[in-house]
Amino acid sequence: MAATVAAAEATAAAAAEAKGRQHTGKAVGLAAHDASGHLAPLTITRRSTGDDDVAIKILYCGMCHSDLHSIMNEWNNAMYPMVPGHEIAGVVTELGKNVTRFKPGDRVGVGCMVISCQSCDSCDEGFENTCRGGIIFTYNSVDRDGTVTYGGYSTAVTVHERFVVRFPDAMPLDRGAPLLCAGVTVYSPMKYHGLLDANADAPAGRKKQKHVGVLGLGGLGHVAVKFAKAFGMKVTVISTSPAKKQEALDRLGADGFVVSKDAEEMKAAASSMDAIINTVSANVPLAPFMGLLKPNGKMIMVGLPTKALEIPPFDLIMGNKTLTGSCIGGMRDTQEMLDVAARHGVMADIELVAADYVNTAMERLAKADVRYRFVIDIGNTLKNSE
Ligand code: NAP
Numbered sequence: 267m268a269a270t271v272a273a274a275e276a277t278a279a280a281a282a283e284a285k286g287r288q289h290t291g292k293a294v295g296l297a298a299h300d301a302s303g304h305l306a307p308l309t310i311t312r313r314s315t316g317d318d319d320v321a322i323k324i325l326y327c328g329m330c331h332s333d334l335h336s337i338m339n340e341w342n343n344a345m346y347p348m349v350p351g352h353e354i355a356g357v358v359t360e361l362g363k364n365v366t367r368f369k370p371g372d373r374v375g376v377g378c379m380v381i382s383c384q385s386c387d388s389c390d391e392g393f394e395n396t397c398r399g400g401i402i403f404t405y406n407s408v409d410r411d412g413t414v415t416y417g418g419y420s421t422a423v424t425v426h427e428r429f430v431v432r433f434p435d436a437m438p439l440d441r442g443a444p445l446l447c448a449g450v451t452v453y454s455p456m457k458y459h460g461l462l463d464a465n466a467d468a469p470a471g472r473k474k475q476k477h478v479g480v481l482g483l484g485g486l487g488h489v490a491v492k493f494a495k496a497f498g499m500k501v502t503v504i505s506t507s508p509a510k511k512q513e514a515l516d517r518l519g520a521d522g523f524v525v526s527k528d529a530e531e532m533k534a535a536a537s538s539m540d541a542i543i544n545t546v547s548a549n550v551p552l553a554p555f556m557g558l559l560k561p562n563g564k565m566i567m568v569g570l571p572t573k574a575l576e577i578p579p580f581d582l583i584m585g586n587k588t589l590t591g592s593c594i595g596g597m598r599d600t601q602e603m604l605d606v607a608a609r610h611g612v613m614a615d616i617e618l619v620a621a622d623y624v625n626t627a628m629e630r631l632a633k634a635d636v637r638y639r640f641v642i643d644i645g646n647t648l649k650n651s652e
């Protein structure tokens with residue numbers, strides 16, 4: 267009880283502190299003004315650096331399909347003007363007086379969240395991504411001071427230090443930026459669904475390699491392939507795009523490639539996978555893919571299409587299958603993922619684009635025409651004088 271009261275008081279104090287903030291910093295963002303999703307430069311304000319804050323000059327921002335869903339209001343929650351972007355990489359420019367983990371000039375990143383209640387059991391355990399008080403997302407969320415958050419398609423951002431991660435020296439900012447969302451979103455389910463340490467409890471000489479399917483080879487999917495290979499899994503890509511086959515096998519290191527529209531290939535892969543990480547951004551029936559799972563296999567949803575999932579119960583129940591979901595990852599896991607990625611050389615394959623290419627990039631993202639993540643070169647192409 268005392269702990270609950272203390273937590274409530276801490277939350278109230280934080281909210282009061284937030285309300286007193288000044289928003290005097292000027293930045294330029296790329297903003298959507300309506301569900302056409304068209305982005306154009308907009309001058310925005312950023313809050314002054316609070317005691318626990320890190321002010322960041324943004325150099326790169328990845329373009330996640332969630333940005334596209336959001337600006338087009340596909341999830342029916344858009345607040346315009348909206349500045350998307352939650353794969354942020356940059357350098358520290360200023361620190362609040364309580365911040366000791368960073369210094370000016372440090373290379374840092376910000377992902378999908380900018381604050382949580384910091385007092386519930388989820389937050390205490392490092393899972394801010396399942397905060398019971400509700401996550402405040404990097405953009406399109408109402409912050410504690412009542413302002414709407416603006417994301418990383420902008421020149422600067424100010425974020426509570428808890429939600430800032432450090433870039434390891436070996437991780438470039440541009441190719442590492444997409445890991446802040448895409449990376450942790452695929453790393454986290456590998457960790458928590460027993461795929462990372464798949465072989466840990468097998469007797470010596472009887473270790474059994476896990477076979478993971480990656481459904482949809484886009485931004486999330488290609489990072490999933492890289493992590494899964496780095497961790498020694500067998501990986502099969504399941505894709506609608508035969509044109510991606512050769513590079514999936516040769517460059518990304520996948521062991522197999524199944525074209526989902528090819529009935530013969532689907533049949534040959536039946537009942538072979540321990541888990542499928544489903545990254546598809548569109549509404550597609552799940553049933554054919556449940557058939558690719560072994561008995562007790564798991565279908566792990568990370569893709570966020572707009573319509574409700576439809577699955578015939580028999581496809582779930584026969585073979586004791588599990589259908590589960592996974593939302594980004596906590597801050598401890600985000601830092602861990604970035605460190606692990608640096609050690610294994612896992613980084614995104616990117617197409618670096620100028621700020622004035624962003625609308626064309628969105629059109630191409632909608633058509634799955636990107637190999638495999640657009641990253642906006644904010645530092646060189648978006649200026650505060652726009
Ligand atoms: P992306 O780069 O656009 O990749 C999505 C892939 O899905 C495409 O490359 C394509 O792969 C496949 N696809 C697209 N349209 C399809 C269709 N009509 N039928 C079948 N397959 C189709 O997107 P992303 O940035 O990786 O994001 C993927 C999804 O994850 C989005 O819905 C996003 O909002 C969501 N997301 C969720 C979380 C989370 O925390 N759970 C975090 C980030 C993103 P092929 O060409 O190989 O078929």
Ligand code: ZN
Nearest residue numbers: 330332447448
């Ligand atoms: Zn994302």
